[in-house]
Amino acid sequence: MTDDKPGKISRGEPVRQRVLDAAERLLRDGRATYSMRDLATEAGVSFVTPFNQFGGKAAIMHALSARRIDAMIARFEAAPAPRDLMARVRLAVELAVAVMLEQPEVNRAVMSWIGTAGPSPGQVLAHSTALWALATQVEEAPSSGDRSRDVAELSVQLALGFRGVLSFWTAGEIADEELALAAQAIAATLVAGFSDPQHGGNRRKQ
Template sequence: MARIKTDIAGVSRGEPVRQRVIDAAERLLREGRADFSMRDLAADAGVSFATPFNHFGSKAAIMQALSERRIDEMTRRFANSPIVPDAASRVLLAVDVAADVMLEEPDVSRAVMSWLGTPSAAPGRVWERSTSLWRLALGDGDGLDAAWREEALDRLPGQLAFAFRGVLSFWTAGELADDAIGPRAREIVQTLLMGFTERLLSKRADI
């Protein structure tokens, strides 16, 4: 947990200007201007036209940064949530927290998500951030089947990142309603956990 918090709080030399550009991009999205140009962005941020390019390189990279910001907020809220007793319950709590963050400003979140499949000169850190959130939720894997715990902790963070991103992709495309994000994400997360959770394994053995 400490590693993730340090990573989120880390500030580089150009961070204030970067944050100003990201803040401006978010404002433009809130105004319904998802098609904003880099010139529009620079003007709203109060920086030179070249600044967004110098710090990000492309609009796609700025949208990746906005996605990373959302995952950082999910992580912050999850870390400040009441303690729950086992890994499966924590992961389900993380799903609820993540869905809440995405739905606070659904139009903005959809606009950001729609850009994540767009290539940029340098890869973003969305995958890294998302995987870290689910790794944090799993913790030490308490409640997972002891025989498979090590494998679960190795595989599940990435699989959970894939799963939640998949649900968001269908939501962004308009195939899932806002109120379906949480339930659908919970279903797929429970399916992924099923093979590694002692309680679910014992129930399955009784069938």
């Protein structure tokens, strides 16, 4: 792809945000199958700009997913977080579900693209894990290396579990009003397994 046409806005973060904002508007209008030309027109940029900035539609949808995760993280950081692990995870689930249900149809459209490969490997899992890493940061006595690894593993498992619930929600198998309950249930199961004194030992012996 070539650079943007003369007279158009220049490359950079403001341009990326302009393209993402346009994608959000198209999704809110029910145009999940929008073309890159539709997107460029909506954003008021040249046809090549979305390609130059993102490479393709999959990467744009991944970036929209990142916006959702950023919102979840920001809300968790702004909330009075409990000190108890299970309570912190419940709060993270509550806030994450609230973000997804604010624009359910838009977010279903975004989620439907998460499994689509972009021009480069996605970072959704790593980004989502950052949210759950915050939720599992509990003040306690200095822990062993094994305990720290278990906490890191729990964060990844929570990210995978929440993604799994969202996948069924995206497919219409979990209703909006059931999303919080399903997400809380899988999170509680994962935390219970982590909190079991036998958890670490059993896992390491496998």
